[in-house]
Amino acid sequence: MFEFLINKLKAHPRKIVFTEGTDPRVLEASARLLSGTFLTPVLVGDPEEIQKVAEEIGFNIRGAEIINPATFEDMEKMVAELTALRKGKVTEEQARELLKQGNYFGTMLVKMGYADSLLGGATYSTADTVRPALQIIKTKPGNKIVSSCFILVRPSATGDREVLAMADCAININPTEDELVEIGLETAATAKLFGVDPKMAYLSYSTYGSGKGEDVDKMRGACAKLKAIAPDLDVDGELQFDAAVSPKVAHTKCPGSSVAGHANTFIFPDINAGNIGYKIAQRLGSFDAYGPILQGLNAPINDLSRGCNAQEVYSMAIITAGLCDD
Ligand SMILES: CC(C)(COP(=O)(O)OP(=O)(O)OC[C@H]1O[C@@H](n2cnc3c(N)ncnc32)[C@H](O)[C@@H]1OP(=O)(O)O)[C@@H](O)C(=O)NCCC(=O)NCCS
Numbered sequence: 001m002f003e004f005l006i007n008k009l010k011a012h013p014r015k016i017v018f019t020e021g022t023d024p025r026v027l028e029a030s031a032r033l034l035s036g037t038f039l040t041p042v043l044v045g046d047p048e049e050i051q052k053v054a055e056e057i058g059f060n061i062r063g064a065e066i067i068n069p070a071t072f073e074d075m076e077k078m079v080a081e082l083t084a085l086r087k088g089k090v091t092e093e094q095a096r097e098l099l100k101q102g103n104y105f106g107t108m109l110v111k112m113g114y115a116d117s118l119l120g121g122a123t124y125s126t127a128d129t130v131r132p133a134l135q136i137i138k139t140k141p142g143n144k145i146v147s148s149c150f151i152l153v154r155p156s157a158t159g160d161r162e163v164l165a166m167a168d169c170a171i172n173i174n175p176t177e178d179e180l181v182e183i184g185l186e187t188a189a190t191a192k193l194f195g196v197d198p199k200m201a202y203l204s205y206s207t208y209g210s211g212k213g214e215d216v217d218k219m220r221g222a223c224a225k226l227k228a229i230a231p232d233l234d235v236d237g238e239l240q241f242d243a244a245v246s247p248k249v250a251h252t253k254c255p256g257s258s259v260a261g262h263a264n265t266f267i268f269p270d271i272n273a274g275n276i277g278y279k280i281a282q283r284l285g286s287f288d289a290y291g292p293i294l295q296g297l298n299a300p301i302n303d304l305s306r307g308c309n310a311q312e313v314y315s316m317a318i319i320t321a322g323l324c325d326d
């Protein structure tokens with residue numbers, strides 16, 4: 001599934017920071033990465049503690065870089081840089097305190113060029129993983145927001161793979177109409193990277209006006225705006241989930257739609273719907289879930305679900321570093 005990213009990394013090896021260097025799942029994934037030569041783990045934490053956990057779980061992490069914030073030789077430089085970046089918001093003393101935490105320290109390692117990319121969130125919440133990135137790394141030029149997308153994969157009935165994209169399940173709590181347009185554009189690009197030819201549904205409890213209200217108008221409006229700025233994108237809405245994926249229901253509720261019945265890329269109205277929706281697909285629909293993959297951020301930094309396993313950490317590390325700009 002991720003061969004194209006591994007090949008990209010083999011051509012241009014990278015370093016990835018893991019903010020939770022003592023987490024057993026992170027150490028197992030690191031040991032696996034170290035058996036290749038394309039992605040070097042940079043583990044944040046106390047080297048003795050990290051080594052102890054690695055031995056306890058029986059994984060060899062020789063070759064990993066370990067950086068301990070407590071003894072980091074460039075800490076004063078980092079404090080000064082963070083204070084300057086957060087001028088007026090963070091004092092030097094506060095910067096020093098923040099940098100004792102793996103999430104802020106790791107993000108600054110990327111900002112200052114000690115590593116190319118970062119993966120956190122095995123134990124940190126999404127908010128605590130993402131906040132330093134939003135504050136320090138910021139959005140890419142041209143983007144107004146950072147959003148996120150999950151790539152969901154399961155074997156298909158034909159022996160091939162079924163791949164879906166879902167957004168925004170992790171960052172924007174109640175996106176506006178315009179933010180949903182940007183989320184749609186970014187998600188189409190992410191879906192394409194993973195081989196999905198997007199048929200995008202703006203989801204709602206209503207199909208083509210069957211329900212009324214602000215929430216329905218928001219999804220219909222976002223869909224119309226996206227169609228206007230990206231006429232080549234196959235997008236429709238507002239659609240209920242059954243109309244989006246079932247050709248039979250689509251025939252009844254919205255005949256003539258080129259998306260309904262065949263949607264593979266889903267834009268949710270808010271984070272409640274999105275987060276619950278992707279977890280239903282993962283836990284009851286037997287999809288492997290990769291993400292949240294951050295979109296619109298000015299460096300490759302990603303979050304994990306705290307419910308992740310070592311295989312997911314390994315895959316997300318490859319996705320994160322593999323998405324570094326050339
Ligand atoms: C992402 C999130 C943490 C940001 O909110 P917050 O911590 O309250 O942060 P603030 O609103 O104080 O913003 C902090 C900075 O990030 C920026 N920011 C916030 N949301 C942003 C977004 N979506 N895109 C880009 N920048 C954003 C702000 O402009 C601010 O920048 P500044 O400090 O330089 O002015 C918050 O939206 C959140 O908790 N989202 C849900 C996360 C979650 O629980 N997901 C479910 C599990 S995956």
Ligand SMILES: CC(=O)OP(=O)(O)O
Nearest residue numbers: 126170304305306307
């Ligand atoms: C993406 C997500 O839901 O993260 P967590 O399970 O850590 O809250």
